Amino acid sequence: MRFEIEVTPLDLDLTLGCGQTFRWRCNPDGSWSGVLGDQLIDLRQKGPRILGEAIPGGRGVEESVLELLRTQDDIGKIQRRLRRDPVLALGMTRMKGLRIVKLDEWECLISYVLATYANIPRIMKMVEGLGTNYGRRIAHGAYSFPDRGQLSKATTKELIGLGLGYRAKYVRALCELIDESTLSTFSKAPYERLRKGLIELPGVGEKVADCVSLFGFGRLGSFPIDIWIERALARLYKQTGSYTRLRTFAAGRFGEYSGYAQEYLYHNERMHAREQECAFSKQRKK
DNA sequence: GCCCAGGAGTGTG
């Protein structure tokens, strides 16, 4: 089923390729393929228009893509607020098309528990492994992310076989602990209580809780601090110290849209590191 | 071969 939607501003490559979600892949022709619920979806950007194709297709496909891209966010308003920070204002215009994504809560929780101490290619491989082994087949080579019931069938040994390592026991424990009401209670909870509830879960610390709050539960005030954000805060703001200290700094500086600030800083820092690396290798060639 | 990764859990000073 083909469909077409319009989203502005939007940079699909930035949004789907900057490491927020581990389920979308860029095809050789520049389009993106991913799974939303039980739909395999291809997206191709033509200026402000997004040309999409869904298999098997059906009602609500457009809506699920609009939800993924958080089209209700007023990017202009968010950027005006964040531009009050001179450091952030510097390179922010080119980030205009980078949108926070809205992921399924359960998928997001499991994905970011797997994301601890692993690089992005490996995380993608682990998440893909859960899909192909425990999800439902949608199309050739495409599987839905397994729900609690499906993932509960996995043994710790099987999960380790998929390369999860010590993360396997956390996935097992989460399958036991999380039920239907847990996530809906979380959804209704105010941010700080949601955060505390998430941190009580096995395999979930402050950083994962903040990622799940942001990408899974859509709390834009959340500010996950990983190694890249730590570097960015040290390099650009001369801020170092504990997670709590850095988090307090970010809240005061970026306020209710800290999540967008975080994603800008994250992407910027990774690009900066890559430029440094290129400059270094060029220098060595001489 | 070596370094590092969208960290968490636990124990100690």
Add this chain to the structure above:
DNA sequence: CACACTCATGGG
């Protein structure tokens, strides 16, 4: 509060 150590492994 701050560190220190372990966990388990694969990608670049």
